Amino acid sequence: MFGLHYKLERTTIGFALAVIVAASIGGFVEIAPLFTIDETVEKAPDMRVYTPLEIAGRNIYIREGCYACHSQMIRTLRDEVDRYGPYSLAVESQYDHPMLWGSKRTGPDLARLGGKYSDEWHVAHLINPRNVVSVSKMPPYGWLARTTLRIDDLGEHLETLRRVGVPYTDEMIAHASADAYGQARPDSTYAEAVRTRYGEATQIRSFDGRSNEPTEMAALVAYLQILGRLTDVATKSAAQAGE
Amino acid sequence: MISTLTKGERELAIVILGILACVGLAMAAAGRADPLGAHGWLIIALCVPMIFFVIAGYYTPQPAEERLSQYYDDPSKAGIIAAMVWVVFGLFVGDWVAWQLVYPDLTFDAAWSSFGRIRPVHTTSVIFGFGGNALIATSLHVLQRTSRARLPDQLSPWFVLVGYNLFCLIAVTGYLMGVTQSKEYAEPEWYADIWLVIVWVVYFLIYLRTLARRKEPHIYVANWYYMAFILVVAVLHIVNNIAVPVSFGHAKSYSLFSGVQDAMTQWWYGHNAVAFFLTSGFLGMMYYYLPMRAGRPIFSYRMSIISFWGITFMYMWVGSHHLHYTALPQWVQTLGMTFSLMLLVPSWASAGNALLTLNGAWHKVRDDATLRFMMVAAVFYGLTTFEGSFMAIRPVNALSHYTDWTIGHVHAGALGWVALITFGSIYAVVPWLWKREAMYSGRLVELHFWLALSGTIIYVFAMWNSGIIQGLMWRTYNESGTLAYSFLDSLVAMHPYYIARATGGLLFFLGAVVGFYNIWMTIRTAPAAQVSDVRTDIPVPASAGTPALQPGE
Numbered sequence: 001m002f003g004l005h006y007k008l009e010r011t012t013i014g015f016a017l018a019v020i021v022a023a024s025i026g027g028f029v030e031i032a033p034l035f036t037i038d039e040t041v042e043k044a045p046d047m048r049v050y051t052p053l054e055i056a057g058r059n060i061y062i063r064e065g066c067y068a069c070h071s072q073m074i075r076t077l078r079d080e081v082d083r084y085g086p087y088s089l090a091v092e093s094q095y096d097h098p099m100l101w102g103s104k105r106t107g108p109d110l111a112r113l114g115g116k117y118s119d120e121w122h123v124a125h126l127i128n129p130r131n132v133v134s135v136s137k138m139p140p141y142g143w144l145a146r147t148t149l150r151i152d153d154l155g156e157h158l159e160t161l162r163r164v165g166v167p168y169t170d171e172m173i174a175h176a177s178a179d180a181y182g183q184a185r186p187d188s189t190y191a192e193a194v195r196t197r198y199g200e201a202t203q204i205r206s207f208d209g210r211s212n213e214p215t216e217m218a219a220l221v222a223y224l225q226i227l228g229r230l231t232d233v234a235t236k237s238a239a240q241a242g243e
Numbered sequence: 244m245i246s247t248l249t250k251g252e253r254e255l256a257i258v259i260l261g262i263l264a265c266v267g268l269a270m271a272a273a274g275r276a277d278p279l280g281a282h283g284w285l286i287i288a289l290c291v292p293m294i295f296f297v298i299a300g301y302y303t304p305q306p307a308e309e310r311l312s313q314y315y316d317d318p319s320k321a322g323i324i325a326a327m328v329w330v331v332f333g334l335f336v337g338d339w340v341a342w343q344l345v346y347p348d349l350t351f352d353a354a355w356s357s358f359g360r361i362r363p364v365h366t367t368s369v370i371f372g373f374g375g376n377a378l379i380a381t382s383l384h385v386l387q388r389t390s391r392a393r394l395p396d397q398l399s400p401w402f403v404l405v406g407y408n409l410f411c412l413i414a415v416t417g418y419l420m421g422v423t424q425s426k427e428y429a430e431p432e433w434y435a436d437i438w439l440v441i442v443w444v445v446y447f448l449i450y451l452r453t454l455a456r457r458k459e460p461h462i463y464v465a466n467w468y469y470m471a472f473i474l475v476v477a478v479l480h481i482v483n484n485i486a487v488p489v490s491f492g493h494a495k496s497y498s499l500f501s502g503v504q505d506a507m508t509q510w511w512y513g514h515n516a517v518a519f520f521l522t523s524g525f526l527g528m529m530y531y532y533l534p535m536r537a538g539r540p541i542f543s544y545r546m547s548i549i550s551f552w553g554i555t556f557m558y559m560w561v562g563s564h565h566l567h568y569t570a571l572p573q574w575v576q577t578l579g580m581t582f583s584l585m586l587l588v589p590s591w592a593s594a595g596n597a598l599l600t601l602n603g604a605w606h607k608v609r610d611d612a613t614l615r616f617m618m619v620a621a622v623f624y625g626l627t628t629f630e631g632s633f634m635a636i637r638p639v640n641a642l643s644h645y646t647d648w649t650i651g652h653v654h655a656g657a658l659g660w661v662a663l664i665t666f667g668s669i670y671a672v673v674p675w676l677w678k679r680e681a682m683y684s685g686r687l688v689e690l691h692f693w694l695a696l697s698g699t700i701i702y703v704f705a706m707w708n709s710g711i712i713q714g715l716m717w718r719t720y721n722e723s724g725t726l727a728y729s730f731l732d733s734l735v736a737m738h739p740y741y742i743a744r745a746t747g748g749l750l751f752f753l754g755a756v757v758g759f760y761n762i763w764m765t766i767r768t769a770p771a772a773q774v775s776d777v778r779t780d781i782p783v784p785a786s787a788g789t790p791a792l793q794p795g796e
Contacts, residue, residue, distance in 0.1 A: 021521075023555050031507055077568055090571075094503075098505050105646070
């Protein structure tokens with residue numbers, strides 16, 4: 001065996017190829033089947049897609065690096081289920097390009113944050129976390145409330161997401177900018193169409209408490225309020241297990 | 244610098260920089276309403292002065308033919324200076340971000356300075372800026388010495404070095420503007436990723452072309468590791484960064500994978516960035532500079548074969564231990580845990596090989612801080628790989644995951660192993676490269692060693708304490724069967740450890756500043772009249788000079 005190696009280490013190309021082969025096996029065995037084994041991702045027929053406003057909010061969440069301190073993955077451990085709610089299922093992040101499971105909890109898990117607090121709480125908390133939670137370590141994000149949200153290119157964003165596998169319809173893509181406006185401005189003429197396109201359960205509210213152009217704050221709060229609520233399959237399976 | 248390039252290379256440099264500047268202009272035009280445009284201007288602002296710089300030196304005399312009988316070390320020198328600049332910057336940002344967890348209002352209410360944006364500035368600056376530049380600089384130095392061959396040309400190493408630093412600069416300025424893919428250690432967006440692939444291919448070609456002209460029959464162990472580092476990082480980088488940009492005018496892209504597949508791909512990448520960037524490359528460094536500095540041959544050739552192939556094969560399986568108890572199928576978690584445990588064998592074989600090499604040279608470890616840097620690095624490598632295998636066990640991971648323990652583990656490896664082996668190697672190679680008798684001040688090397696070691700120990704102990712306390716508080720139930728502590732209780736309990744961590748980081752940062760000053764002064768002092776080994780440091784076959792390190796020895 002060592003004699004063989006004695007020969008191998010005399011040829012550059014042979015050595016390089018051996019490295020690639022040795023290093024590729026693990027990835028192939030562990031990753032490729034995740035795309036082909038059906039049980040990897042559960043079925044959730046009621047699963048809806050993110051609205052354009054929520055996508056914009058998600059992009060702000062990514063831009064600000066929120067994932068560095070907040071996970072979105074409740075593990076199958078008793079204390080996590082007691083603290084944060086039913087454990088996360090793979091299907092819940094099937095439209096997450098990329099996933100935001102996170103790796104560190106300097107702050108709490110956010111996988112089931114949606115609906116836990118009011119919009120007003122979120123706005124006050126994001127402007128200065130220590131106004132609502134005196135011992136918080138979170139940075140203040142006051143400028144989000146002062147920055148107008150860019151919505152003119154959301155159609156392109158949805159189209160790109162469709163290209164990587166999210167089932168957006170042509171209609172959703174065509175009206176993305178108007179839908180983002182309508183979802184954050186319930187009194188506007190665009191609001192009703194959002195509900196028809198994205199379903200009855202879509203939250204159409206002001207989010208940032210304003211009535212002019214939607215701010216980045218509105219988008220981020222809309223995203224935080226949908227976390228864990230794209231499908232209720234996790235809650236249902238938890239309830240069944242409890243029976 | 245331009246005087247070492249041939250005329251053809253000077254012309255090619257102008258053409259490459261011109262093309263790059265045009266790409267920058269296209270980005271600036273297409274991304275007018277986007278951070279992409281700012282990066283376009285950044286590229287123009289860097290390329291145009293460089294074009295003038297090359298033109299200014301265009302008519303200097305061409306390098307003489309004698310150059311071919313010498314090694315080409317100018318890119319290595321520049322790489323070491325770049326590495327030291329990045330480490331001072333990256334550690335400063337790291338310590339700042341650590342103090343933000345003590346005083347969260349240290350962001351000064353600006354968007355660019357919040358934790359989420361400057362944390363990747365820290366990680367990219369130290370891993371890719373410091374680590375990457377040090378790897379490129381030392382690999383080119385080691386490659387020439389162990390092959391007894393000069394680099395194939397003068398331009399391609401500069402292309403790699405300058406191109407790589409451009410990548411780092413785009414990455415770091417991008418985070419400040421909010422440009423990120425959110426994939427940890429793979430944050431740069433699609434255009435930076437494509438550029439890195441180009442740079443990386445040229446880097447590997449330098450390796451192939453130099454090895455093809457080597458005057459030694461065998462490829463030395465250090466080069467196995469450097470080659471594995473280059474090759475596997477390329478594979479990881481390409482697969483994990485497959486994404487579709489929103490448009491050619493947008494910095495933003497959407498990853499091709501989603502959910503559980505994306506998580507697995509990301510941590511397959513993430514853990515092997517640790518394996519092949521932060522381990523394999525630096526083991527290459529260790530396998531050359533440690534025996535050279537100690538004046539002892541590597542303890543065991545067979546042990547280095549076993550550990551090399553063990554690391555190369557097994558590491559690629561272990562990424563899933565980052566996803567224990569998540570929505571990832573359990574069979575993948577179990578595979579990841581199993582291989583993590585087996586990985587301890589080749590890891591300890593490497594660490595043991597390094598330490599046993601020092602047998603017969605322990606008096607040097609006592610007296611020579613440079614060698615002590617490398618020795619302690621090998622010890623930390625052994626400790627960290629043991630800790631890593633331990634933390635990959637599912638029930639242990641249940642406690643440690645999501646807590647500061649992970650941060651402590653990472654820094655035991657990053658500070659204790661990666662940074663210490665790099666500082667040791669740099670202190671060894673700087674006098675050789677600049678033809679000096681020794682470093683400017685041996686006492687400052689000593690001071691740096693103790694600052695770095697104490698900083699690492701304070702940091703790691705603080706994070707062990709906070710991580711384990713955090714993990715225990717999260718899972719403690721009271722007698723009535725409900726959770727005993729709120730999340731905020733655990734956050735408050737972290738406060739003293741965050742102060743300790745930031746203090747340890749400060750010591751480590753100060754050590755790097757001392758090192759920077761020492762290296763700077765070494766370069767500035769006049770060279771020794773005749774350094775003893777200069778005449779032997781030339782690319783001729785072994786019989787004519789001191790033997791190059793070879794695997795069989």
